[in-house]
Amino acid sequence: MADSLLAFFTIMDSQDGIIVKDPPKFDLDLYIQNYKGRTRFDRLFLIGRSSVPLCVDALKAAIAEAKRGKDTQRYREAVECLRIAAPSEPEATFDQAWLEAQEAANQIETNRLLTELKGYKNNLIKESIRMGNEDLAKHLESIGDLNAAAETYSKMRPDVSTPKQFLDVGRHLVRVSIQRREWGMVSAHLSKMGGAQHAEEEKAVQPYLRIAQGIALLGQERFKDAALSFLSADSTITASTYSEVASQSDVAVYGGLLALASMDRNELQSKVLDNSQFRSFLEQAPHIRRAVTQFVSGRYSACIAILESYRPDCLLDIYLQKHVAAIYSQIRSKCIIQYLIPFSCVSLDTMNKAFGGPDQGIEDELADMIQSGAVEARINTIDKLVTTKAANPRAKMQYSALRAAENYEKQALDRLRRMGLAAAELELKGGKKMGAFPSNQADFMIEESLEL
Structure with missing residues (x-):
């Protein structure tokens, strides 16, 4: 199995996949129970393609999840991956009978729903047409035809008659857009939902709107806006309302990491640690609370150590994986900058103890930060010292x-x-x-009015 796993991850590496060799801190079975819908397969499949320790277990769970659904293409992809990674596993053989039966059942169900919808349109009953479009779109989504599903969900809009129906259409479109990674469309659909809220619907839909918006902004690498969106989500609403996109622990991790990457110490204290609305989320991810607390307290090396220990978990998240390197780099740079502020001179040995790794020193990283202008300092390679540029308080006071x-x-x-x-x-x-008046004419009028 070791040889087959090596061959599998060699292929994944050649396809620019992210390979995670260290085991994550979560239990796979408990982890996947936090989600419902198609995101369950997406997360299992990503873990199977990325995590060396969990590869086989995750792919087997993904195959079982695919067989519980109707999307035969997902089943084929998962079995093909397991066939390369662990060909001796029973699940690595295609279940041809299930495939043929499921594809035939999918076609029959599609034809039936199309026929029903056609009858509803002939009868011109708006509510029946809306329900017919919804049933057909849900079926198309379940079999993996996301383009047709999005188009069919959009056809429901002319026939909605209540605020709840309007919000349901929006949620369907947002969910499909997230699966297709169309972040601009997610934001567009969410803005329409937000503009149509009513008092009785607002509280129930608020966490979903904020979390989905945060995911879309994260996908667009707008880290601070995404952090603010996650931090404003109401944690008192049950997680089942948004479990098709994220869990409570995910919200805490997304919001905390992005806040660390984009906010200063005062903002972290007020918008993360003192945020009563976000506190319940943080309870689901205590390591994020500890990391933020360490940063606010000025213990930057401890903050980085906590985050590094959970890096494998972040690399196995479907929304964070592509952005982990950028987010961690920003947090690390902030820690180094904040560490240097109180000192006019620091030894490289001290910096290495605080921020260096076993195989990598801090000197090259500091040189890059100085060259980019992130840090105003100089490195004395002879005496092994980092000298920061002293601030001139008199000049600052005069400028202000x-x-x-x-x-x-x-x-x-x-x-x-x-x-x-x-x-x-x-x-x-x-x-x-x-x-508008020209400035000289306005001044003339002012002078004339004052003389009067």
């Missing part, structure tokens, strides 16, 4: 005083102009530049 004076002068002039316009009994309308 000048800026305050400029702002005060600008506000005073704006108020004088408004007073002149009011004294002349004129009205200034915004939005049309052609109607």
Whole structure:
């Protein structure tokens, strides 16, 4: 089996896949119980293709999950992977009888639903047409025809009659768009759902909107916006309302990691640790709370150590995997910058103890940060010292005083102009530049009104 696993991950590596050699901290069976719907297979299949320790177990679970559904293409992909990774496993042989029977059943069900929908359209009953489109779209989604499913879900919109039905259509479209990794479409559908909320529906749908929006923003690498979206999700709503996209632990990990990568210490304290709405999520991922606490407390090496111990778990997440390197790099850079702020001179040995690894020193990383402008410092390679550029508090104070004076002068002039316009009994309308007064004419009116 070792040779076949090696061959499998050689293929995965040649396809630019991410290979995780270290075992994750979660139990596979308990982990997958947090999800429902098609995301269960997606997560199992990703773990099977990425995790060396869990490869065979995850692929076998993915095959079992595929056989519980209707998507025969997913079954083929999972069996093909297991056939390469562990050809001796019983599940590595195609169940041709199940495949043929399922494909025939799928075609029969598709024809039946199309016939029913055609009858509903002939009868011109809006509610029946809406339900017919919904049943057909759900079936198309379950067999893996996501393009046709999205198109059919969209056809439900003209026939909705209640706020709940409108939100249901939005959720269907968001779910399919997430599966297709169309992050712009996810945001577009969510904005329509948010604009159509009613008081009785708002609370129940709020976590789903925030979490799905956070996933879409994460996919677009807008880390701070994504963090704010996750942090604003209401943790008091049951997880079953959004378990088709994420679990409570996922929300805590996404929100905490992205906040660490994009927020300063004050924001982390107020928006993460002191956020009562997010506290229940953090209880599901205590390591994230510890990492944020260590960063806020100034123990940066401890923060990085915690995150590094959970890196394999993050690399096995379907939404985080592609962004782990960028997120961890930003967090590490922030820790180094914050570590250097109180000191004018630090030895490289001290920096290596705090941030260096067993096979890699900090010197090259510091040099890259200095060259990019992230850190204002110099490295003395002879004495093995890092010297930071001393701040000039006098110059900072003078600069802030000048800026305050400029702002005060600008506000005073704006108020004088408004007073002149009011004294002349004129009205200034915004939005049309052609109607604006030239600055010299406005000043003349002000002076004339003041003389009067």
